[in-house]
Each structure stands twice: as C-alpha cells, then as structure tokens.
Amino acid sequence: MAALKGVWGKIARVDLSTGNVTVVEPPEEVYRKYLGGEALGLYYLFKEGIVDPSVDPLGPQNMIQLLVGPTNGVGANARSVIVTKSAYNFLCVTTSGGRGAAELKFAGWDGIQIVGKAPKPVYIAIIDDKIEIRDASHVWGKGTEEAEMILQKEVLSPLEQRESILRSADMPEKWAALHPAAKKGIGAKRLAAVWLIGPGGEKQVWYASVMTEGARAHGRYGAGAIFGSKNLKGIVVRGTKGQPLADKARFLELTRAIQSSEKGDYGWRSYGTARIGYAHSNASSDFPIRNWQWEAWADPHTVMALSGPFMDVASFVRKQSCPGCAMHCLYPVETTSADPLMDRTISDMPDWEAMGMVGGNLGYLEMPGATPDDPFTGTHFDRAEALAKTQYTTFIHDNYGIDFIEGGALLALLMELRQRDLITPADLDGIDLQWGDVHAVDAIVKKIVARQGIGDVLARGTYETAKYFAEKKGKPEIMDYSMTCHRYAQPAHGVRANACGNAMSYLVAIRPTEHTSGSRIPFNRGDVDAAIAAENVQAFNNSLVICSFAAGHWTGKTVDLVKAATGWEDFQEAEIGKVGERAYALGRLFNLYCQGIKDPKKEWDCPEMVPAKRWFSEPLPAGPHKGKMAYDGDMDKVFNQLLPEYWKKRGWTEDKGIPTAEKLKELGIDDVAEAIAAQLR
Amino acid sequence: MDQARAEKLWELHHELERGRLSRRQFIRMATALGVSLTAAEALAGCQKATPAPTTAPTQAQAVATTAPQPTSAQPAPTAAPTQAPPAAAEPKEGYMLRFDGYRCTGCLLCAVTCAEKWQAELFPEQTKDVVNLEFSRIRPMRFQYVDVVNVCNYCKLEEWAEGTKEAPCMSVCPQKAIKFVPKGEGKPGYTGYGYKTVDRDLCLGLDACGRCLEACEQQFGSGISFDPIEHKAQVCTMCGGDPACVKVCPEPEALQFVPVVVNGRSFAFQPEAYAELLYMKMFNVRRDL
Structure with missing residues (x-):
C-alpha cells in the first residue's frame, strides 16, 4: 500500500x-x-x-x-x-x-x-x-x-539543543576577552x-x-x-x-485562497466574538442574564461594557491567530480595575461564551441595587469594572483549567438560589454569593478547584449541585433553576426569544447541549432536513478538524483540499454528509448505551434528561420578545412531533431514535455499531 | 498555475529582461515550472522591446493553457493570475526584517512560505510531497499571549572593541562557511543587495559543530537553525532583498522590510527574554518565563 x-x-x-x-x-x-x-x-x-x-x-x-x-x-x-x-x-x-x-x-x-x-x-x-x-x-x-x-x-x-562546544579560543581574542564563551550550549528555541x-x-x-x-x-x-x-x-x-x-502545490494554492478570503473578514479581524454581545445578543434577546431570568437589558447602555469597541479600547492589547489563520479571533487583554483583585489580570477578551456565562449571567453588568429592567446610571469607569469582573472570572477559570460555560451556569444557579432564599451563606461554607459579587465568586471557585468543603459537591457541576440542594433542603423546585439539558449546562445562546431552534439543537446534538452543532438556524425555520445537513457538515468539520468560525471560507474548497492532502481522487462532496452521519449515528448510540437508557421514548420523561424548566414554562419577562417561550411552551410539539420527525429523517427508528440496521449498513459502520444498536432497538 | 509559480515565472522574465538570464536558460527554467515549450518560447520572444501591457495577456494565456487540469468538476477557486506582474523589486540596501509585536498574530504564514521556498530549493526530491517548517529560517514562537518572531538580525561585532566587524556566527565558524555575499553578486533572482548565506559544502552541521548558533544564543538571539535532512546551518538571506515572508504576511505592517542603519545587533534578543520584555511593555506585568 x-x-x-x-x-x-x-x-x-x-x-x-x-x-x-x-x-x-x-x-x-x-x-x-x-x-x-x-x-x-x-x-x-x-x-x-x-x-x-x-x-x-x-x-x-x-x-x-x-x-x-x-x-x-x-x-x-x-x-x-x-x-x-x-x-x-x-x-x-x-x-x-x-x-x-x-x-x-x-x-x-x-x-x-x-x-x-x-x-x-x-x-x-x-x-x-x-x-x-x-x-x-x-x-x-x-x-x-x-x-x-x-x-x-x-x-x-534534537536540532535545538546541544552541549557546549564553543570555546573562547574559537572567538576573536578581543571579543573573547570581553565576553568569554559561556559554555551553556544550545537550547533557546521554544x-x-x-x-x-x-x-x-x-x-x-x-x-x-x-x-x-x-x-x-x-x-x-x-x-x-x-x-x-x-x-x-x-x-x-x-x-x-x-x-x-x-x-502539495494544489493544497498550498487552496490554502492561500482561504487565507486571502479570511483577510477580508473584518468582523472577526476587528473584535472576534466580542462583537456579538451588545450589538446582537442583547438586541435579539439571546443573552444569559442572572441565570436566564432575563435575556435582554431594558437599557442597552448596561451591556455596552461588553461591546466590541468598548472592550477594544478599554483592554485589548493585541490579537492572536491559530496557525494558518488570517482571522485572529483571540484578543489578549490587560484588565484595568480599581479593585486590586482584578487589576492587571492578563486574560483574553472575554469571548462570547464568557461574556454570557460569566458576565451577564452572574449579574456583573448592572449598577449596585439595579435590576436588568432599570436604566443604566453609571459611567465608562463602571463599565470598565463590569468588564474587569468578566475578564477576571474568565481568567480564573482558564488558569484553574475549568470550563466557564458549565462553571458560569453553576455560579448563576447558586446566585439565583441565594436570591430566592432557597439556600443561605451557611450552605456555601459562609460565602454569600450575591449577584455581581466577584470576590464571592473568586472564593467559591477556589473551593471548587480544591474540592474543599462544599466545593467537593459543586465540582460535579450545575445539575448535580441542584440535585444535592433539592434533596438537602427538601425543595424539589430547586431543580427548576438548573439551566441544564442532558444534565449539562446550556451555553450562552437563548431558546426563548426568536431562537427556538436552539432548543431542538441542544436536544438532538450528539455532544450534549452543544451550541456549535450548526442546526440552530434551520431549526428556527422548522427545516429539519437542513438542520440535519448542517449537523453533518459540522461533525465533518470536527473530523477534518477545522474551525467553525472559518468554515465559510472553506466552502467550495473543502473537497479539493481533502483530495489535495490525501490524494483520494474519488473523494466526493457527498462524503462530507456521510462522515457527519456516521458520527451522529455512533454518537447517538454512545449516549444512550453508556448511560443505560433502555427506552429512549422515555428519555424526556426521565428527570435527568428534562431540559431546563424555564425554556418551556417561564415567559421572557421583558424586552422585545417579552412573553415568549421556546416553541410557545409546547413541549408536546417538540417531543412528539419534531423529535420523531428528526429521527425518521436521519434514518433512525421513529419511536426510539435508534439508527436502523439498514442505515448502519449503508453507512458502513454496522461492524462496530450494529450489536449495540440491536440491543437498544 | 498557482500564485507562487506564476510569480516565479515573472521573476525569471524580469531576469531575462535585465539580461541576467539567457533566452535558453529562461526557456529551460520556465518549462520546469510547467509552462509549455511553445508558451515559454513566446514569452522569451516577448522580451524584444515588447511593451509590458502586451506581455501580460500573452503570459496569462500561456498560463491558462498549461495549468494542470482541475481534478474536480468545480472551477479552480484561484483563477490563474491575469493581472499585470508585480513591479520588480528594487535593491534595498540597508534594509532588514522587523516585526511588530502588537501587529503580528503568530499565524505562521511567514514560516510556511519560507520553509516551502527553501525545501524546494535545497531538497526538491526529498520534500516534493511534504511541507516542513524546519526548513524555515523565520520562526514565530508563542509564549502564551505574546508572539516573538525569531529570525537572524544580521548582527555585526564592533571592530574597535571586539576585534572584527564580522557577524558573530561567521566569526566563530571554523570552516568560514557562513558568508556575506556582497552587493551586486550572488544568485539570480536576488535583487543585488548583499546577504548572508551558508556554503553547505563547507558547513560541518550541528552533529559536528554548531558553534554559530551557540555564539548567537549566548550573546545575541537564536537566528540560526539546522535543516532536518543534513543538519546544516540555515540562516535568513532576506531573499537577497525581497523577502517572501513580508509579501505573504496578512497583517499590515506586522512584518516589514525596512532600513535599519547598519548593525542588526541593536535588535537581536533571545526569544524568551524578548517575550518577557513584551509582557512588560504590552501588559505592564512581569512574567518570568
């Protein structure tokens, strides 16, 4: 071969x-x-x-x-x-x-x-x-x-290091007299x-x-x-x-064409995902605020702290790329704050997920005592402090090596439970976790990463924490504030405004409650076929493995790039969908089988799987989409119409959503998957 | 035909026009680039006082007819270049590579371009189906939030104090393999301003020597690397005055070829030490890397 x-x-x-x-x-x-x-x-x-x-x-x-x-x-x-x-x-x-x-x-x-x-x-x-x-x-x-x-x-x-062989005798006499050979060898490359x-x-x-x-x-x-x-x-x-x-020539030519195209992409090249929060998410009611109690601020000035231009002038230092990318979506920042805890923190941006999950979601943006419904009364300096809080919380999550999406959802859950007096500071080892209190956040995160005291419970994430307090307090309503689906935190993209598609997206993606499966927009229009196609493309991209931010610049070139790289002359456009389908079939089986879900029909009745109650039963309290819920609160439509339709169109069984034997065979993955699929069917 | 080959063809044509290449040499090299014999002859013929505007379409035509057939049904995304050739680079005496730590994003396009250029030149057979950054003479290094572009700075020792005005790497080379090609000499395609190069026949390679890099790292930067096949020294030639890395850099003014008086040691610094300084400059913090 x-x-x-x-x-x-x-x-x-x-x-x-x-x-x-x-x-x-x-x-x-x-x-x-x-x-x-x-x-x-x-x-x-x-x-x-x-x-x-x-x-x-x-x-x-x-x-x-x-x-x-x-x-x-x-x-x-x-x-x-x-x-x-x-x-x-x-x-x-x-x-x-x-x-x-x-x-x-x-x-x-x-x-x-x-x-x-x-x-x-x-x-x-x-x-x-x-x-x-x-x-x-x-x-x-x-x-x-x-x-x-x-x-x-x-x-x-091996070519970057070597013991010393340079001696002063190798150098001109006067130079050696000034700076004799240091006998340190070679090893400065990084x-x-x-x-x-x-x-x-x-x-x-x-x-x-x-x-x-x-x-x-x-x-x-x-x-x-x-x-x-x-x-x-x-x-x-x-x-x-x-x-x-x-x-090689063709591969480099196509790669250069992608890079030239990226060079004209000034959305990313200006602010990365930092352009989303103020300009888009708040305007379209898609912003996590205080554990999703709100999804838009009545006064947009409140969220200006998280706008691209504000963040840029207040704290962006430079911009960074991944290899071979001309979009440089990551902006390292230096935080400026009157609070020594946060001042001069080096971090990045925050990017969109962080702005949402450890920004708005933790009540960092409103002035003290104000709610998201109140007008903003602060100055640019107050905005800078709000930004600093978000950046500092991003930094501690990154530096401790924990995820700020799940982490932000967990902190917001605790804050909302505190707001509703469902827990007390004593439940959190004396830490009073109030909206906007970055010092309390800092203290609780330290406990989590040390798994010290209550931190040991919290370290199991949002859903398990809600369950723990619901049992400890004998208050099952605590579960209603767990903003999770599949036992896992909802990322910073709302489901209630005009973005119901996100709900379906979170429910069906094989990466539980994923925000990058690509299916949101087609699901918004109710186009299940297009949603499946988008999921397949994204799963293909994750197999290639390329960045979803840049995927648009690859359109029309992807197949040729795979061909130029591999030499598979018969590689067809249709393979993109097939690779995605294989991933989806295997991912679906993996999630059902390893969790022991024997009757997926009941998946949605099972308490562990139920999406956040807020999605379907709590109307948005304010903003342009006031009163809206995911699919107008019609859970039946989602679980008994859309899901079976989605499963069927995927070639999975309509009753349980298990890939059929024919489908597995058609995809050529029956060798690894059929035994398990048969058990689940 | 891809952009690189098209540009190479224009460079050759330029050489032909200046009389630095014979017509025969031009045709041979052009056909090696994939241009048909007829087209190459036509291009070579055009040199005879044909005004530039007329040559451009002729070349574009030749390119179009000799480009490899697209393998898919889709049209090739990058059409053969039809624009006029880039203006010939003028000799740039006293110019050097400078990078801007704020503007550079560390995307590595400079390194990919440099690597591809040198591996094709030195080891065309062994590297025909690989791109290996180890052949690059310019290497951006990432220290988390700062990037340092590591490349030879063209240091010179101070004669009055250090006994010679040679470059330190040249000075410690037991073989005198690192050479400075004076202005107006050197290989075709280079615009004639002097440049540093390694005589690979003389270089003992890292396995036996490596004094050049050791001297560089101890007192200057880390401007030399070793190719992964023969382990011989590699140093930036600044492409003889028209650096390919600068042309490919996607960030305006991140990597520039600019006049830097005479002695590049003003700018030479070890990557890690430079990164520490960049942290102080950019973020107002000290980080001990």
Missing part, C-alpha cells in the same frame, strides 16, 4: 499504567470512512469498548484521545479534538485551536490515545517518534499558565506546543478543561477531569517531520 498522505496512518497509544507506548495503525479504509477527529475518535470508542456502561469515565479503563485530521498541519484553521467518555458519563467531543494540532501532525502522528493511570503525576513528551512519560511533580498543582511555560521549555527537538490541565483537572472537577496557550480550551464535557484521573498533567509535542501532502 502506498504511503498515506495528509495523514500519517499512525496513532500513538500510551498506557500510563504500564508505561508502554504502542502504535495503532488504522487502515486506509478507516481514514476514508471516519477521516479523523470526532468521527475517528467515536469509532475507537466503540472498537475499544469504551461505550460499555461498565467503563468508569474516571477509571483507568477509560481512553482519552487527542486527534487531528488530514488538512491539519500547514492547512488553514487547524484544531485538535479530544474524544473520550465524559466525566458526566456521556460523549465528550471537545475541540480547541492553538498550535498543538499542527505540531502533533508535524511529529508524525494523527492522534494519541491514552489509557490506564500513572502511579504518580506525569506528562507525556512527544518529540517526533520518541514518546516519553516524564515526571510532572514539579508542575502538579500549578495553574495552566505557569505550568505551560515550564513544560514548553523542557521539550526541544517551539513545542502544550496541552495541559490546571488544579481543576487534577482534582477531577467534572467540568475541568484541557488548556493550551493560556486561553484556548478543550473546554467542554470535562476532558480535563479524565486527564486528572489518569494523573496526566499534560502532553507536550514538538514535531519536525512536516505534513505529508499528495498534491
């Missing part, structure tokens, strides 16, 4: 229990079927039996995979994806930008699979073919920012990429993230907890092999 191109045909498999490193060599037909990233990871979750309910997510049996795809490397917009069984015991597929994806490809790997548990804290160093398990006790307990810079230094390629966890992951906080480059996160579904459960602090990779390409 001719050597593969685009990919290397090699995945490293590291067993941390034994210290063994082996090589998995997926055959070409597996790459053709699953491509890489999300779909390939799902294939291995089935092949290796991780789907089985007996595999404890936080036990040594669970396998965590970090995967890339065929265009990653010198291609534009590369992302890495982590696929594993989530700490929440469902599917974890979580992507991140940063240089790691390219560097892993340059090292000669399409991914790394990790099983077992190291006896003591370790990190994995990958230098091309050489993979070492190294002691990490010196960085264990350190925040992601500090630890990353230490680990990056420790991994250099080209390794690092994925790592913070204290949150080490303590197995369920929503811990895997971080890179300070602010980039494999943020969702608790991949960091799985790292922590394996005593794995991080993965450091330095690759010097480059990227193999079937038709």
Whole structure:
C-alpha cells in the first residue's frame, strides 16, 4: 500500500499504567470512512469498548484521545479534538485551536490515545517518534499558565539543543576577552506546543478543561477531569517531520485562497466574538442574564461594557491567530480595575461564551441595587469594572483549567438560589454569593478547584449541585433553576426569544447541549432536513478538524483540499454528509448505551434528561420578545412531533431514535455499531 | 498555475529582461515550472522591446493553457493570475526584517512560505510531497499571549572593541562557511543587495559543530537553525532583498522590510527574554518565563 498522505496512518497509544507506548495503525479504509477527529475518535470508542456502561469515565479503563485530521498541519484553521467518555458519563467531543494540532501532525502522528493511570503525576513528551512519560511533580498543582511555560521549555527537538562546544579560543581574542564563551550550549528555541490541565483537572472537577496557550480550551464535557484521573498533567509535542501532502502545490494554492478570503473578514479581524454581545445578543434577546431570568437589558447602555469597541479600547492589547489563520479571533487583554483583585489580570477578551456565562449571567453588568429592567446610571469607569469582573472570572477559570460555560451556569444557579432564599451563606461554607459579587465568586471557585468543603459537591457541576440542594433542603423546585439539558449546562445562546431552534439543537446534538452543532438556524425555520445537513457538515468539520468560525471560507474548497492532502481522487462532496452521519449515528448510540437508557421514548420523561424548566414554562419577562417561550411552551410539539420527525429523517427508528440496521449498513459502520444498536432497538 | 509559480515565472522574465538570464536558460527554467515549450518560447520572444501591457495577456494565456487540469468538476477557486506582474523589486540596501509585536498574530504564514521556498530549493526530491517548517529560517514562537518572531538580525561585532566587524556566527565558524555575499553578486533572482548565506559544502552541521548558533544564543538571539535532512546551518538571506515572508504576511505592517542603519545587533534578543520584555511593555506585568 502506498504511503498515506495528509495523514500519517499512525496513532500513538500510551498506557500510563504500564508505561508502554504502542502504535495503532488504522487502515486506509478507516481514514476514508471516519477521516479523523470526532468521527475517528467515536469509532475507537466503540472498537475499544469504551461505550460499555461498565467503563468508569474516571477509571483507568477509560481512553482519552487527542486527534487531528488530514488538512491539519500547514492547512488553514487547524484544531485538535479530544474524544473520550465524559466525566458526566456521556460523549465528550471537545475541540480547541492553538498550535498543538499542527505540531502533533508535524511529529508524525494523527492522534494519541491514552489509557490506564500513572502511579504518580506525569506528562507525556512527544518529540517526533520518541514518546516519553516524564515526571510532572514539579508542575502538579500549578495553574495552566505557569505550568505551560515550564513544560514548553523542557521539550526541544534534537536540532535545538546541544552541549557546549564553543570555546573562547574559537572567538576573536578581543571579543573573547570581553565576553568569554559561556559554555551553556544550545537550547533557546521554544517551539513545542502544550496541552495541559490546571488544579481543576487534577482534582477531577467534572467540568475541568484541557488548556493550551493560556486561553484556548478543550473546554467542554470535562476532558480535563479524565486527564486528572489518569494523573496526566499534560502532553507536550514538538514535531519536525512536516505534513505529508499528495498534491502539495494544489493544497498550498487552496490554502492561500482561504487565507486571502479570511483577510477580508473584518468582523472577526476587528473584535472576534466580542462583537456579538451588545450589538446582537442583547438586541435579539439571546443573552444569559442572572441565570436566564432575563435575556435582554431594558437599557442597552448596561451591556455596552461588553461591546466590541468598548472592550477594544478599554483592554485589548493585541490579537492572536491559530496557525494558518488570517482571522485572529483571540484578543489578549490587560484588565484595568480599581479593585486590586482584578487589576492587571492578563486574560483574553472575554469571548462570547464568557461574556454570557460569566458576565451577564452572574449579574456583573448592572449598577449596585439595579435590576436588568432599570436604566443604566453609571459611567465608562463602571463599565470598565463590569468588564474587569468578566475578564477576571474568565481568567480564573482558564488558569484553574475549568470550563466557564458549565462553571458560569453553576455560579448563576447558586446566585439565583441565594436570591430566592432557597439556600443561605451557611450552605456555601459562609460565602454569600450575591449577584455581581466577584470576590464571592473568586472564593467559591477556589473551593471548587480544591474540592474543599462544599466545593467537593459543586465540582460535579450545575445539575448535580441542584440535585444535592433539592434533596438537602427538601425543595424539589430547586431543580427548576438548573439551566441544564442532558444534565449539562446550556451555553450562552437563548431558546426563548426568536431562537427556538436552539432548543431542538441542544436536544438532538450528539455532544450534549452543544451550541456549535450548526442546526440552530434551520431549526428556527422548522427545516429539519437542513438542520440535519448542517449537523453533518459540522461533525465533518470536527473530523477534518477545522474551525467553525472559518468554515465559510472553506466552502467550495473543502473537497479539493481533502483530495489535495490525501490524494483520494474519488473523494466526493457527498462524503462530507456521510462522515457527519456516521458520527451522529455512533454518537447517538454512545449516549444512550453508556448511560443505560433502555427506552429512549422515555428519555424526556426521565428527570435527568428534562431540559431546563424555564425554556418551556417561564415567559421572557421583558424586552422585545417579552412573553415568549421556546416553541410557545409546547413541549408536546417538540417531543412528539419534531423529535420523531428528526429521527425518521436521519434514518433512525421513529419511536426510539435508534439508527436502523439498514442505515448502519449503508453507512458502513454496522461492524462496530450494529450489536449495540440491536440491543437498544 | 498557482500564485507562487506564476510569480516565479515573472521573476525569471524580469531576469531575462535585465539580461541576467539567457533566452535558453529562461526557456529551460520556465518549462520546469510547467509552462509549455511553445508558451515559454513566446514569452522569451516577448522580451524584444515588447511593451509590458502586451506581455501580460500573452503570459496569462500561456498560463491558462498549461495549468494542470482541475481534478474536480468545480472551477479552480484561484483563477490563474491575469493581472499585470508585480513591479520588480528594487535593491534595498540597508534594509532588514522587523516585526511588530502588537501587529503580528503568530499565524505562521511567514514560516510556511519560507520553509516551502527553501525545501524546494535545497531538497526538491526529498520534500516534493511534504511541507516542513524546519526548513524555515523565520520562526514565530508563542509564549502564551505574546508572539516573538525569531529570525537572524544580521548582527555585526564592533571592530574597535571586539576585534572584527564580522557577524558573530561567521566569526566563530571554523570552516568560514557562513558568508556575506556582497552587493551586486550572488544568485539570480536576488535583487543585488548583499546577504548572508551558508556554503553547505563547507558547513560541518550541528552533529559536528554548531558553534554559530551557540555564539548567537549566548550573546545575541537564536537566528540560526539546522535543516532536518543534513543538519546544516540555515540562516535568513532576506531573499537577497525581497523577502517572501513580508509579501505573504496578512497583517499590515506586522512584518516589514525596512532600513535599519547598519548593525542588526541593536535588535537581536533571545526569544524568551524578548517575550518577557513584551509582557512588560504590552501588559505592564512581569512574567518570568
């Protein structure tokens, strides 16, 4: 067989229990079927039996995979994806930008699979073919920012380091007399990429993230907890092999065309996602405010603190790109605040999810004593403080290595319970968590990442916390304030205004309650076929693995790029949908089977699955969409009409939403999926 | 035909017009770029006092007829260039690469372009189906929120104090393999302003030597790297005066080719130390990297 191109045909498999490193060599037909990233990871979750309910997510049996795809490397917009069984015991597929994806490809790997548990804290160093398990006790307990810079230094390629041979005699006499040879050798290059966890992951906080480059996160579904459960602090990779390409000239030509197109995309190039909050989400009532009690401020001046222009002039310092991207959506910031806790924090932006989940959702924007219904009475300095609070909360989540979407939902839940006197400060170890109180937030987050006192309960996330307090207090209504679906936090995109599509999107995406499945807009129009197509494209993109922000610039070029990278001349446009369909079929089966949901018809009756009560039964209290609920509160329409229609159109059974035997066969994945699907049908 | 090959063709044509290439050499090199013999002959013929406006369509035509057939039903997204060729770069004496830490986003396009240029030149066979950044002489390095573009700064030692005005890397090279090609000399395609280069026949490579980088890292920056095939020293030539990295950079003024008086050591700094300074400058904090 001719050597593969685009990919290397090699995945490293590291067993941390034994210290063994082996090589998995997926055959070409597996790459053709699953491509890489999300779909390939799902294939291995089935092949290796991780789907089985007996595999404890936080036990040594669970396998965590970090995967890339065929265009990653010198291609534009590369992302890495982590696929594993989530700490929440469902599917974890979580992507991140940063240089790691390219560097892993340059090292000669399409991914790394990790099983077992190291006896003591370790990190994995990958230098091309050489993979070492190294002691990490010196960085264990350190925040992601500090630890990353230490680990990056420790991994250099052989051509970047050498003992000293330069002697003063090699230098002109006068120079040597002034500055004699220091005998330090070579070693100043810093080209390794690092994925790592913070204290949150080490303590197995369920929503811990895997971080890179300070602010980039494999943020969702608790991949960091799985790292922590394996005593794995991080993965450091330095690759010097480059990227193999079937038709290099064509690949580079297409990549340049994408980059030229991106250069004209001044939405991203001006503010990244920071342009969304004030200008769009507030205007369209789509903004999480105080645990979603509101979704718009009566006075838009309140949210001006989170507008692109305000954030830019108040705190943006520069802009950063992932490799091969000309959109640079990440803006490092320096916080300016009168409060020494927050002043001079270095962080990023906040991006849209952070603006929502640890901004508006925590009541940071209103003036003291004001509600979202009141006019804004502050000045630019008050806005700067509101921004600083959001940035500081973003920073602590990033640096402790926890997800601010789930984390923001959890903090907002606690604040609303406090607002309604359903809990007291005594329930939170004396911390009085009031809306807008960043010091209380700081204190409670510290407890969570240390799993100290009540922090040990909170570390299991929003839904479990609501359940804990509902039982402890004997007040089942506490569950109504858990803004979750599938036991997992709703991201910063509302469902009640004119965005009902989000509700369907959250319900059916195989990554539970995902906001990036692409189906929101088609579902808004009620177009189920288009929603399925959009989900498939997004799952394909997560298998390629490319950035959804840049995907528009790939339109019409994607197939040619895959061809140029891999040399698969018969690769067709239709394969995009097929890869996505495979991921969706496997993801659906994974979520049902590993959670032991035997009768999916009852999925929505089961308390764990019920979406937030607020979606369907609490009308929006204010704003242009006042009075609206998701699908006008018609849950029956969603669960008994739209869902069966969606399942049927996917080629799944209409009664339970299980992929049919014919569908699995048609997709060519019956070999790994049919046995489990048959049990579920 | 892709942009790079089209540009290369124009460079060749430019050389032909200046009389630096013979007609025969031009035709041979143009056909190696994928231009048909007829088209190459036509292009070579055009040099005879044909005004530029007429040459442009002829070249575009030649390009169109010789481009590889698209493999899909879709039209090629990047059409063959039909615009007039870029103005020939004038010699830029005393110019150097400077990067702006605020404007640079660390996207690596400079490194990809540099790597592709050098690997194709040095190891065309071994690298025909790979792009490897290790061949790049310019390497942006990321220190979380700051990026440092690492490239040779063209340092010179101070003769009155240090005994020579050579570059430090040249001065410690036991083989005298690192050379400065004076203005007006050097290889075709370079605009004639002097540049530094490594004589690969003389260089002992990192396995036996590496004094150039050691001297650089100890007192200046980290401006030298070693190619992954023969492990020989690589240093930025600034493309002889018309750097490809500057042309490809998507950020206005992030990477510039600008006059920098004479001695680049004013700018040389180790990447990590520079990153620490950038933190102080940009974020008003000290970070010990």
